[in-house]
Amino acid sequence: MRHVSRGPLHIAIIIICLLWMLPSVGLFVSSLRPRDVIATTGWWTAFTTPFEFTLTNYEQVVSAQGMGQSFINSLIISVPVTVFVVIVAAFAAYAFSWMDLPGGDTIFLIVVGLIVVPIQLTLIPVLRMFASSGLTGTFPAVWLAHTAYGLPFAVFLLRNFFIALPKDLLESAFLEGASHRRVFFRIVMPLSVPSLAALGIFQFLWVWNDLLVALVYLGGSRSVAPMTVTVSNLVSSFGSEWHLLTAAAFVSMLLPLAIFFALQRYFVEGILAGAVKG
Amino acid sequence: MRPRLATIAWLWVLPAFVLLGVFLVYPVVNTIYLSFFSGRGASVFVGLDNYRYLFTHPETLVVFRNNLLWLVLFTGASVGLGLILAVLSNQVRYEAVAKAIIFVPMAVSFTAAAVIWRFMYIYRPGQFEQTGVLNAAMVALGFDPVPWITNTAVNNYALIAAGIWMWTGFALVVISAGLKGIPAEVLEAARVDGANEVQIFWRVILPMLRSVMLVVAVTLTINSLKVFDLVYVMTFGNYQTDVLANRMFKEMFTFGNFGRASAVAVVLLLAIIPLMALNIRRFRREQ
Numbered sequence: 329m330r331h332v333s334r335g336p337l338h339i340a341i342i343i344i345c346l347l348w349m350l351p352s353v354g355l356f357v358s359s360l361r362p363r364d365v366i367a368t369t370g371w372w373t374a375f376t377t378p379f380e381f382t383l384t385n386y387e388q389v390v391s392a393q394g395m396g397q398s399f400i401n402s403l404i405i406s407v408p409v410t411v412f413v414v415i416v417a418a419f420a421a422y423a424f425s426w427m428d429l430p431g432g433d434t435i436f437l438i439v440v441g442l443i444v445v446p447i448q449l450t451l452i453p454v455l456r457m458f459a460s461s462g463l464t465g466t467f468p469a470v471w472l473a474h475t476a477y478g479l480p481f482a483v484f485l486l487r488n489f490f491i492a493l494p495k496d497l498l499e500s501a502f503l504e505g506a507s508h509r510r511v512f513f514r515i516v517m518p519l520s521v522p523s524l525a526a527l528g529i530f531q532f533l534w535v536w537n538d539l540l541v542a543l544v545y546l547g548g549s550r551s552v553a554p555m556t557v558t559v560s561n562l563v564s565s566f567g568s569e570w571h572l573l574t575a576a577a578f579v580s581m582l583l584p585l586a587i588f589f590a591l592q593r594y595f596v597e598g599i600l601a602g603a604v605k606g
Numbered sequence: 607m608r609p610r611l612a613t614i615a616w617l618w619v620l621p622a623f624v625l626l627g628v629f630l631v632y633p634v635v636n637t638i639y640l641s642f643f644s645g646r647g648a649s650v651f652v653g654l655d656n657y658r659y660l661f662t663h664p665e666t667l668v669v670f671r672n673n674l675l676w677l678v679l680f681t682g683a684s685v686g687l688g689l690i691l692a693v694l695s696n697q698v699r700y701e702a703v704a705k706a707i708i709f710v711p712m713a714v715s716f717t718a719a720a721v722i723w724r725f726m727y728i729y730r731p732g733q734f735e736q737t738g739v740l741n742a743a744m745v746a747l748g749f750d751p752v753p754w755i756t757n758t759a760v761n762n763y764a765l766i767a768a769g770i771w772m773w774t775g776f777a778l779v780v781i782s783a784g785l786k787g788i789p790a791e792v793l794e795a796a797r798v799d800g801a802n803e804v805q806i807f808w809r810v811i812l813p814m815l816r817s818v819m820l821v822v823a824v825t826l827t828i829n830s831l832k833v834f835d836l837v838y839v840m841t842f843g844n845y846q847t848d849v850l851a852n853r854m855f856k857e858m859f860t861f862g863n864f865g866r867a868s869a870v871a872v873v874l875l876l877a878i879i880p881l882m883a884l885n886i887r888r889f890r891r892e893q
Contacts, residue, residue: 334697341694345707351722351771352710354739358725370737416621423618430612435619440889441882442630446832448854448871450633452640452648452864457628476629479622508614537715539835540855556717560839563721570725570737577721581714588713592706595713599776600783 359385359574366570385575393572394550394558395579402554402580404467405542406535409474413531414524416475417482422512424483425490426498436487442480450477451544458545465552469545474535482527485602489523490516526598529591533584555580634875641868648864656869669848673877675762676769676830676849683770684826685819688777692785693807695778705782709775716772716835723768724840727754758846765847768836773829777822784818785811821888824881831877850874 358371360381365374374380390396423429424436454473455464463469493516501511517524539556546552548561559576566572588595644652660666691708695701711719728738729751736742741751754764788811796806834851837843843852850870857867 337694337697341691341698341704344691345704348708348711348771350739351726355722355725366737368737369735370739370742372739372742416625420619420622423615427615427618428612429615429619432615437886437890439626440886442626444828444878444882444885445630445634446851446871446874446878448832448851449637449875450630451637451854451871452858452868453633453636454629472625473629476625479626480630483622508618533713537717539715539717539838540851544855544858556715556835559717559721563724563839564842567724568728570728573721574725577718581718584713584715585710588710596709596779599712599779 355574356578358570359578361385361571363569363571366574367568385571386579389562389572389576389579393562393576394553395555395576397550398553398555398558399579401552402536402556402583405470405474405554406532408471409478409535410528410532412471412475413478413482414528417479417486417527418517418520418524419512420479420483421486421490422508422516424487426511426516427508436483439480439483443484445480447477447541455544464545465547465549467552470541473541473545474538477541478531478534481602482531485527485598486520486523488601489520493519522594522597523601525591526594526601529587529594530598530602533587533595536584637868637871638875640865641872642865643868644863644865646862646864648868652865656866657873659866660869660873665848666853668846669843669850669853672762672847672849673831673833676766676833677827679763679766680769680773680830680833681823681826683766684773684777685781685823687770687774688781688822689815689819691774691778692782693811696782696785705775705778708778711772712775714772717839719768719772720836720839723764723771723836724755727764729753729755755841756845761841761845761847765836765840768840769830769833773826777826780822781815781818784815788814824884828878828881831874850877 354371357374358366360383361371361374362380362382362384365380390399424432429435450473458464458469463472498511498515501515506514536554537556538554539560542554542557543560546554546557548557550558553561555576559573559580562569562573562576640648641656642651642653644650644655691704695704698704726739727741728736729741730736730738732751736745736751738754740754744751752760755761792810792814793806796810801809832851833849834855837847837849837852838855841847843849843856848856850873854867854870854874857863857870
């Protein structure tokens with residue numbers, strides 16, 4: 329809009345951005361305020377004297393409310409799942425793109441269909457399986473379930489990346505007698521590092537931010553609960569203890585925010601590849 | 607040689623197939639089967655009774671209404687806002703920063719977002735100082751504070767607004783990428799032909815963004831049907847805000863009715879199947 333005055337444009341964008349940041353800023357500011365002040369005044373009054381800030385809320389949620397343990401649990405859940413998904417999906421995606429898989433195209437369409445199947449449709453039978461094998465409430469249960477749930481999208485994403493690799497390069501390797509294993513590890517994997525990173529970040533955040541799967545297969549027990557479950561439990565037991573809730577929510581956001589700001593490029597790349605193609 | 611090669615190829619996909627079969631395909635079939643049974647362990651065959659209940663009981667009819675509200679408002683507003691913001695931010699030099707700000711909520715969990723928005727919506731009776739942003743603004747503008755979470759006239763919209771806050775960034779990023787894909791010559795040619803910026807938007811940009819916006823709309827529609835965490839944490843489906851996914855959870859764990867829970871899940875699947883077909887068709891066309 330080169331001929332239009334640009335003042336209103338800037339004002340509109342800046343106002344929208346400020347509005348978008350407001351909820352998160354409010355949460356963060358509040359998490360640093362003492363309990364009695366949060367309960368009686370709005371967080372925006374924190375910037376007027378007397379300044380009252382504290383780290384007590386964080387100390388309390390991390391130790392007494394179990395957010396420290398939950399942080400570790402979230403890591404124990406998310407890291408292995410991310411590794412499993414990337415490896416298993418990479419093998420499958422390679423077979424779909426560069427191997428002679430009879431009926432492969434049809435099967436791949438089924439995988440594309442599975443991407444959107446709501447996991448609600450699996451909860452009851454899988455929960456029963458876990459119950460009869462004694463896995464309910466253990467980390468292996470969520471490792472298995474999360475890995476399976478992440479696969480359709482992961483296979484889809486990686487297959488789209490793999491199939492776009494330079495054909496000549498792979499074919500000349502085959503002509504020289506290279507095995508699939510060799511081509512996979514020596515050519516496809518190194519060339520796909522950015523895509524693997526995008527998938528890994530995506531998958532990690534997806535599992536890190538999950539509530540439903542953890543809630544159903546792990547239950548609320550503190551020794552295994554990830555941060556989403558702990559935060560949700562805090563909401564139902566201390567719904568208006570905002571000094572705890574704000575600090576706990578912010579602790580649960582720390583890692584996703586760090587990843588987002590450090591690796592935004594891969595994050596966006598993953599979203600675009602997944603959305604535009606699928 | 608061929609059969610051996612095929613066998614090797616199958617080995618490469620085997621781990622994925624086993625996991626998908628055991629944890630996705632089989633359970634889906636089993637859930638459909640269970641939806642025709644009743645009783646605590648879903649052991650008594652009842653035909654379509656569970657479905658009849660869902661489609662006639664007032665409490666579950668509210669669930670359908672709410673998912674429909676989510677579908678229309680969440681999808682519509684996120685796509686609309688995403689489009690507007692993509693077009694606006696495309697014209698300023700700090701575009702990357704603006705997009706990142708709108709996009710950040712995508713990175714955090716629905717659970718954290720639910721806490722953030724419960725905090726935004728705090729309500730205290732009129733005589734007290736308001737500590738929630740929204741009610742403080744209401745009071746400052748001379749209105750009465752509103753109990754956003756419990757007032758059934760507004761609470762669904764309040765929850766949906768939280769969803770829009772989270773997902774507009776997704777729409778923005780994808781639509782913005784589509785916008786960059788429009789060749790500058792096309793826009794230049796339209797300008798040379800005397801089209802003004804508004805005409806260019808409606809007649810050139812919008813038609814060229816159609817397929818990208820459809821992709822975004824499909825993704826958001828699926829999300830609107832599956833929405834769970836926000837509702838679970840903000841209201842647990844109370845005060846008439848329940849949605850399918852949360853209802854299923856309740857049927858499972860609060861009422862222990864696995865048959866009815868399965869029926870809710872199947873309804874969710876039925877609603878998503880047309881979108882799944884759309885995705886598969888588009889994928890085949892792109893091949």
